[in-house]
Amino acid sequence: MIAPTKPSEQRIGVFVCHCGSNIAGMLDVEAVAEYAETLDNVVFVQRNLYTCSDPGQKEIKEAIKEHKLNRVVVASCTPRIHEPTFRACITETGLNPYLLEMANIREHCSWVHPNEWEGATEKAKVLVKSAVARAANLDKQKEMELPVTQTTLVIGGGIAGIVSALEIADGGNKVYLVEKKATIGGVMAQLYKTYPTMDCST
């Protein structure tokens, strides 16, 4: 375990993404950013047109250096898309990737409350507050690195399985191709001629 940072040493930066008009067109991003400034441990707040873009990421990196940020909150889309992006981004500045937290104010807010300007804005504020609270409690983590077994299992011996197996095997790696029937070929083997070339399938 790596020693956690003491709360008093926390310097959180909040980056509120407009996502073009995907977020900014449905809720008041300015109000969200202003609100973020009032939150505990937050020392820097910035709005970006697209936080995930190169300029957006550059702004994060510069802010980390300039304001000595040790936690980053990005209020944008779902972490299921861009958490890896922003983790890689903050890692470039030497910050541990686990000191990032995201507030999903797009999929879970702007996109689903399009006719609720006030409601969506208030909810975005709360989501940011929640992310900042969690960020304050985040610790550095060390990832474990493991070797990758140099073999592949391909399940299904139809055209897709056959081609995958051949491609991987051509690359020099061992493949186990498992087929439930007594022969490979799948449905394709039953076809007489195939489009668009009108030639035989096997």
Next chain:
Amino acid sequence: MMDVSRHPNIELITYAQVENIAGFIGNFTATIRKKTKYVDEKECTACGDCVKVCPVLVPDEFQQGFSSRRAIYIPFPQAVPSSYLIDMDNCLGTNPIACGKCKPACEKKCIDYDSRDEIITIDVGAVVVATGLKPYDPRPLDEYGYTRYENVITSIEFERLNAAGGPTQGHFIRPSDRKEPGSVGFIQCVGSRSKVRGHGYCSNICCMNTIKDSLLLQEHYPGIETSVFYLDIRAFGKGFEELYRKSREQGTKYIRGLPGEIREHHETNNLVLTVENTTTGKIELHEFDMIVLSVGVEPDKDSDKIKSMLSLSRTPDGFFLESHPRLKPVEVPTRGVFMAGFAEGPKDIKDSVCQAGAAASKVSNLLGAGKVRIEAVTSSIDEDLCTMCGRCVRVCPYNAITKSNKKANILPGIIEAACAGCGACGVECDYGAITMRHFTDAQYYSQVEAVLADKPGEKIVVFACNWCSYAGGDLAGTSRMSYPSSPHLIRTMCSARVNMDFVKHALKLGAPIVVVSGCHFSDCHYIDAVKNTQKRVEKLWDELEDLGIRPERVQLEWISAAEGAKFARVMKELELLRKQVTPKEIEETKRILIEAEKKKRGKKAAKKTVST
């Protein structure tokens, strides 16, 4: 196909079933049952001597039952591996030997009636799921009379009746009188694009397949009448429109409208169909010698087992759910697993080949990197707090916690490489001895408190698991399904990480409704960790009822990553529930919970004094 059997890097395991896959990216272990063929496939030369003596005749599946095969057989002449097998369901019997004629007929002595299934265990770094498709069975569409009328066939049967290697050596005849048909009608969208019967989706391949069929007939049997009944012709691929045009030019008629009924003429066995021509708006009757049902396709349901082994999900149409519909079409949420072909969705050969290449490239990248980083979301045990009770060991779905032994003073230990990070153990521990890295109790409490800091009565706290419910929420977002703004999601890797103390804490802070949402049992990303969620919430409901708090205040929901519509619906329903909770009820709940906590603390303190 031959390339596969020749390739030095491919080990082909046919007539086999994947029984289990354990492990994680880069380090999977698969258990495979290779069913016995009763014929040594390495020694068999496919000479066919065994077939000559086999007395059993059964319909040949490969030829769609248009011809027969023996109980010892090769699926088709070009089969790979090129070897025979005994179909034990139809063999007269080997124990005791009822016939036994094939064994002495085999000069190479490849046949062994006593051979048994083989269990093979292999270690692999990556898995490609290419479980394929099944043609739609049109029997439920009774109006088309498939199986009742001999001359109504499916498009797969059409293939065999035209194939040079088929039952008629490529001579296209109709089944009832074995005569060349003078007219053939094709009916499109059989089992596709229907919300009532069959499937709602477009099967992608049937339009082009019928166009191809019409061209084949026109080419081989000049003067044959061909008509196609369709809803829309979808000829969107490269070179497709040309083929469609060619088909029309060669005389195939395209009539917009799907027939309502087919009737058979009892003497000629000709077929008369009734159709509303939607271009003219008139009801028409058409007579054909033969009708081909252009059947759609569906995912092979045998892949259900693979689905649960690899924690895959299905989209509502039954195909496997990809990580992202546009950007990650060959990935699935389980790292190290990729998919190709029909398993992911209806596609033709070219697209299957493309996707297979993409999957292979992903695999090669992973293998080429040689190393894989495991996310630091794992458990750790505080030795000072652990009482060696062993409960964590029992709830771990991955057997990632080594057994403790109180007598021998052996503490449980986390095998970090095996821990997948569901967090079920941490919640199970009553002594706070287990910490979940990156998803600590303190982090959850801070989020609950942040959400409920202001106007808690207007908010719904939703604990949503990363893989299913949270992703279902994402899908509702990308699909722009709006719902009220009261629900606030707190992401957790697995719903089994949600401690009921978090839920009670939320109620104590004034939350009108708290929701715990996870994967459906069959979709659980952590094998079966979700069963702990259900158990704990049910226990909490009992506890709340005893305390005089309505159990409805805590909701349990199972929402998959593919159920964006369900997510939005549930959120709307939750808002209705929230409105029923009065401020008075919230205050009363707070009072009850605070009091109960005081009592509990008092008891604990008393216990401590007694023990000291």
